[in-house]
Amino acid sequence: MRKLIIILSSVFIIFMAILFIFYLIKDDxxxxxxxxxxxxxxxxxxxLLRLKNIPFNIPIIISYYIFLFCSLFLGSISSFYLHYKWWDSTLHFFKAIFIGVVGIALYKQCIPDNVRSDVSAVILFLFVLSLAVLASVLWEIYEFVGDLILTHTMQRGGNTDTMYDLLCGCAGGLLIAIYASVRKQKV
Structure with missing residues (x-):
């Protein structure tokens, strides 16, 4: 797993560094x-390489890089956000699911088995949902502040864009929270 993290990180960093230099020279x-x-x-x-036990599995790590590629390169640099209205909401939906899965992984890693058995499915549901929704809210704050300070392109749809993104984030969070709750009840 450590080798995979090094390879994915190196490839992505080199790719983005080349783009950084290219667009810096073009003054974009x-x-x-x-x-x-x-x-x-x-x-x-x-x-993560500094940790003795990496709390995330390979699909989570690969999903992280897929999300970065889709949001940064395809979404912003290749202008998918501008050309495909569904791109932004799809990524908000995916992000909420991703954050929920990361929350579940951290829950399993940080909470001992004997304590986890006493946690109800409702509490797990609320934990995963609130984490995913918090991520959506923080992302929208980031977009708002980014538009105030750096650019005016992150929230082109204004309040409508923000609310639609939050609804997609809530839907993704709800989906993964239901999944976690159902799995907890089966155990």
Whole structure:
């Protein structure tokens, strides 16, 4: 798993660094900033290598890079957000599911088995749902602040875009929370 993290991080960082240099030379402010963010976000999983036990499995790590590629490169740099209205809401839906799965993985890693057996399905449902919804809210705050400080392209739809994104995030969070709750009840 450590080797996979190093390979994926290295490939993504190099890819985004090349884009950063390319768009910096072209003086394309919005794209070089996104590419620089991609360099930083691509390196984040390298922090996991410092842990004795990595709490995330291979599908979670691969999903992280798929999300980065889809949101940063396809969404922002390749302008999928502008050309495909469904792209933004689909990524919000996926992000909420992803964050819910990460929450479940951390729950399993950090909470001892004997304590987990006493946690009700309702509490697990609320934990996963609230984590996914919190991620959606924080992302919308990021978009709002980003539009105030850096660019004016993140919330082109204004309040309608924000609410639609939050609804998609809630739907994704609800879906994974139901899944976690049903699995908990079966155990």
């Amino acid at each position: 402010h919005s794209r070089w900033q996104v590419a620089l963010g991609g360099v930083l976000a691509g390196g984040f999983p390298l922090i």
